[in-house]
Amino acid sequence: xxxxxxxxxxxWERKGVxxxxxxxxxxxxxxxxxxxxxxxxIASVVFSLFTVSYYIRMELPDWQPLSEPAQLWFNTGLLVxxxxxxxxxxxxxxxxxxxxxxxxxxxxxxxxxxxxxxQLVTWQSLQSAGYYMTSNPANxxxxxxxxxxxxxxxxxxxxxxxxxxxLISGAEAKDLKLSIELCALYWHFLLLVWLVLFALLSNx
Amino acid sequence: xxxVPLADRDHEMEMxxxxxxxxxxxxxxxxxVIAIQYGSIAIFTGVVGLVLSLMFRMQLGxxxxxxxxxxxxxxxxxxxxxxxxVVYFLTALFLGGFGNYLVPLMCGARDMVFPFMNMLSVWxxxxxxxxxxxxxxxxxxxxxxxxxxxxxxxxxxGTPGHDMGIILMLVSLAVFIVAFTMGGLNYVVTILQYxxxxxxxxxxxxxxxxxxxxxxxxxxxxxxxxVAAIMMLFDTLLxxxxxxxxVIEAGTALDHNGGSPILFQHLFWFFGHPEVYIVALPAFGLxxxxxxxxxxxxxxxxxxxxxxxxxxxxxxxxVWAHHMYVSGMNPYFGFxxxxxxxxxxxxxxxxxxxxxLTLWEGDIRMNVxxxxxIGFIFTFIHGGLTGLFLGNVVIDLPLSDTYFVIAHFHMVxxxxxxxxxxxxxxxxxxxxxxxxxxxxxxxxHFWLTFLGAYAIYLPMHYLxxxxxxxxxxxxxTTDFIPASxxxxxxxITIAALIVGISQILFFINIIWSLKYGKKADPNPxxxxxxxxxxxxxxxxxxxxxxxxxxxxxxxxxxxxxGAHEDFIPQNTPESEEPTVSDEHFDPDQDKSLxxx
Numbered sequence: 167x168x169x170x171x172x173x174x175x176x177x178w179e180r181k182g183v184x185x186x187x188x189x190x191x192x193x194x195x196x197x198x199x200x201x202x203x204x205x206x207x208i209a210s211v212v213f214s215l216f217t218v219s220y221y222i223r224m225e226l227p228d229w230q231p232l233s234e235p236a237q238l239w240f241n242t243g244l245l246v247x248x249x250x251x252x253x254x255x256x257x258x259x260x261x262x263x264x265x266x267x268x269x270x271x272x273x274x275x276x277x278x279x280x281x282x283x284x285q286l287v288t289w290q291s292l293q294s295a296g297y298y299m300t301s302n303p304a305n306x307x308x309x310x311x312x313x314x315x316x317x318x319x320x321x322x323x324x325x326x327x328x329x330x331x332x333l334i335s336g337a338e339a340k341d342l343k344l345s346i347e348l349c350a351l352y353w354h355f356l357l358l359v360w361l362v363l364f365a366l367l368s369n370x
Numbered sequence: 371x372x373x374v375p376l377a378d379r380d381h382e383m384e385m386x387x388x389x390x391x392x393x394x395x396x397x398x399x400x401x402x403v404i405a406i407q408y409g410s411i412a413i414f415t416g417v418v419g420l421v422l423s424l425m426f427r428m429q430l431g432x433x434x435x436x437x438x439x440x441x442x443x444x445x446x447x448x449x450x451x452x453x454x455x456v457v458y459f460l461t462a463l464f465l466g467g468f469g470n471y472l473v474p475l476m477c478g479a480r481d482m483v484f485p486f487m488n489m490l491s492v493w494x495x496x497x498x499x500x501x502x503x504x505x506x507x508x509x510x511x512x513x514x515x516x517x518x519x520x521x522x523x524x525x526x527x528g529t530p531g532h533d534m535g536i537i538l539m540l541v542s543l544a545v546f547i548v549a550f551t552m553g554g555l556n557y558v559v560t561i562l563q564y565x566x567x568x569x570x571x572x573x574x575x576x577x578x579x580x581x582x583x584x585x586x587x588x589x590x591x592x593x594x595x596x597v598a599a600i601m602m603l604f605d606t607l608l609x610x611x612x613x614x615x616x617v618i619e620a621g622t623a624l625d626h627n628g629g630s631p632i633l634f635q636h637l638f639w640f641f642g643h644p645e646v647y648i649v650a651l652p653a654f655g656l657x658x659x660x661x662x663x664x665x666x667x668x669x670x671x672x673x674x675x676x677x678x679x680x681x682x683x684x685x686x687x688x689v690w691a692h693h694m695y696v697s698g699m700n701p702y703f704g705f706x707x708x709x710x711x712x713x714x715x716x717x718x719x720x721x722x723x724x725x726x727l728t729l730w731e732g733d734i735r736m737n738v739x740x741x742x743x744i745g746f747i748f749t750f751i752h753g754g755l756t757g758l759f760l761g762n763v764v765i766d767l768p769l770s771d772t773y774f775v776i777a778h779f780h781m782v783x784x785x786x787x788x789x790x791x792x793x794x795x796x797x798x799x800x801x802x803x804x805x806x807x808x809x810x811x812x813x814x815h816f817w818l819t820f821l822g823a824y825a826i827y828l829p830m831h832y833l834x835x836x837x838x839x840x841x842x843x844x845x846x847t848t849d850f851i852p853a854s855x856x857x858x859x860x861x862i863t864i865a866a867l868i869v870g871i872s873q874i875l876f877f878i879n880i881i882w883s884l885k886y887g888k889k890a891d892p893n894p895x896x897x898x899x900x901x902x903x904x905x906x907x908x909x910x911x912x913x914x915x916x917x918x919x920x921x922x923x924x925x926x927x928x929x930x931x932g933a934h935e936d937f938i939p940q941n942t943p944e945s946e947e948p949t950v951s952d953e954h955f956d957p958d959q960d961k962s963l964x965x966x
Binding site: 172173174175176177178181182183184185189190191192193197200201204205207208211212215216219222223226227228229299300303306310314 | 483484551555558559562563564565566567568569570571572573589590593594596597600601604608609610611612625627628629630633636637640668672673676677680918920921922923924926927943944
């Protein structure tokens with residue numbers, strides 16, 4: 167039932183059971199997926215507010231644009247690879263297969279870890295080039311936003327590690343299906359956030 | 371795999387059955403226990419907030435009589451009072467307390483969707499309260515920058531708690547937001563996905579609608595506070611300049627440069643205004659149910675009430691800058707926000723009309739919850755009307771930062787939600803505890819609180835018109851403030867002391883009644899909504915015994931013509947609807963009821 171139809175019904179008129187023999191949720195899907203979707207909206211709000219703050223702060227006279235290190239392109243590649251592997255893992259469990267699942271799932275996590283290491287290396291190189299956090303707001307935003315993105319990814323890796331351990335200890339594909347599907351969704355979301363952040367940071 | 375509701379999953383009763391005392395009452399995953407834990411922690415912090423207010427009221431009414439209320443402590447007390455009451459008391463009690471208790475029961479579910487996350491939520495909330503309270507014990511004490519925490523004041527040497535106090539406050543807020551997000555996701559997903567059979571969204575009681583929309587607001591508004599808190603923490607701890615402008619303090623330039631304090635204000639109020647409705651919407655919902663039950667009438671305009679809740683929720687995100695008219699903003703910007711502010715008054719007024727029309731020709735039972743609910747209508751209209759003054763830029767400018775503002779927001783989002791909280795606690799107490807409270811004591815508590823609140827806040831409007839500024843430790847001598855203003859201040863303080871002390875009556879009542887109260891009927895008010903239809907009172911773990919309820923009607927079938935009783939529970943099938951037998955059926959009476 168559409169939302170509009172839903173909120174225009176007159177509940178005092180109709181008596182009796184509405185719906186089938188089973189209770190129906192507002193969305194025909196797992197509660198976990200609904201919760202994750204809400205969480206993604208919340209995370210989007212957080213990143214959007216940082217972006218808006220970035221634009222407002224940028225207008226002030228002391229702003230000196232930061233030239234982002236070229237290594238970020240390489241890091242982006244790592245995160246894209248991680249996302250692709252997650253999608254592969256997702257497709258495998260969707261077909262109910264087990265073959266290659268191990269490679270796909272573990273590979274996805276490893277590439278994500280490599281991405282975080284890559285980000286730390288760029289931090290290091292910026293620091294050694296004298297781009298400290300306190301020297302300019304552009305630098306501060308760079309460290310803050312990339313850091314926040316990495317923290318979100320670490321949260322995802324915590325869930326990934328639980329699935330990976332279950333897979334290693336012999337869980338079947340169908341038991342891991344939901345977990346892997348949600349992880350893949352979350353990873354794609356973080357990839358998208360990263361692409362937006364990367365575009366924002368390198369164009370300003 | 372299609373979605374399988376909780377009720378249809380295997381071994382549903384074995385899901386998280388506690389086997390030990392600690393599992394049952396401490397690390398509990400039962401929403402009712404978590405609700406009581408949330409509520410108790412929130413009420414504890416609320417009492418701290420209340421005591422702080424009485425301390426600074428002593429300074430305002432009787433300057434320099436209490437030794438330890440020096441200027442520093444005064445600022446710390448008003449700051450902590452504000453933050454505690456808004457975030458840690460009202461938000462936590464409405465959503466963490468009543469949200470947790472009522473959502474699964476009113477939705478006919480056995481528990482929240484994610485009970486473990488729910489348990490984490492309450493313990494993380496406790497952690498945030500401990501961090502907040504720790505600031506009383508660190509060097510420099512808690513922050514005294516005002517509850518709005520505006521930079522650069524927060525970080526200046528002259529502000530009490532500018533070192534550790536502000537850091538603990540910001541960390542505590544961030545931790546609170548984590549706790550709220552875990553709890554909030556639970557409430558939202560439970561309401562969306564775990565309603566029992568037959569319970570459509572439009573058959574939900576308004577309490578759930580209020581809690582639902584308020585939680586969604588919270589989930590989307592608290593991130594703004596989180597973002598502001600993170601950036602301010604960076605400014606304070608790491609020396610960045612997100613918000614901190616170049617400042618010269620006592621002749622020395624600070625290490626900050628070029629930051630934007632106004633940016634903080636925008637972020638803070640982008641959270642701060644929805645926060646008003648995060649507190650108000652659950653209050654609107656709860657009071658609608660209390661009014662309807664005790665007036666023995668269906669709520670007037672149920673659909674309008676739902677739409678109004680949704681409309682207020684949406685509009686609350688585009689009114690925030692009406693808190694910032696004096697920040698030097700572009701006048702057109704102010705005009706826009708004045709307009710949206712007046713627009714949001716429309717659905718709010720609609721709700722007030724509907725509450726009054728619910729009472730109209732109702733079979734009103736003056737039970738204790740009804741006293742508080744009707745009291746709320748008074749204080750809310752009062753506080754709402756002064757909001758119309760302050761929402762207009764030209765009227766706000768002279769009244770800004772005066773006692774008029776204090777009077778306005780205390781009436782509308784202090785006294786009003788608290789009256790609803792009392793109404794709700796007294797209303798659901800028999801279900802939560804299985805005992806009745808002492809009615810006489812509760813009525814004395816009501817009159818002292820209600821009349822006392824007016825004695826405190828009505829004179830403040832007048833002080834505001836005189837131009838008495840808020841947040842001042844002492845008024846000193848000023849031409850435009852007559853000496854008699856001090857007499858008014860003394861009166862206000864006496865009223866505040868009486869109201870503060872009279873709350874002890876409430877605590878005595880609910881604690882005493884737990885043991886000595888009369889045993890409560892499972893449905894003492896004759897309410898139709900699901901939470902009153904549980905097989906046990908108080909409801910046991912799992913709420914519904916062997917079988918989940920099925921819902922056949924909305925939650926407001928009161929005084930239905932021809933029905934045997936003046937209410938029909940939501941889970942009564944049409945075929946079993948008890949009706950009066952033909953010889954007792956009076957068509958005239960039926961007609962008069964139908965006209966209503």
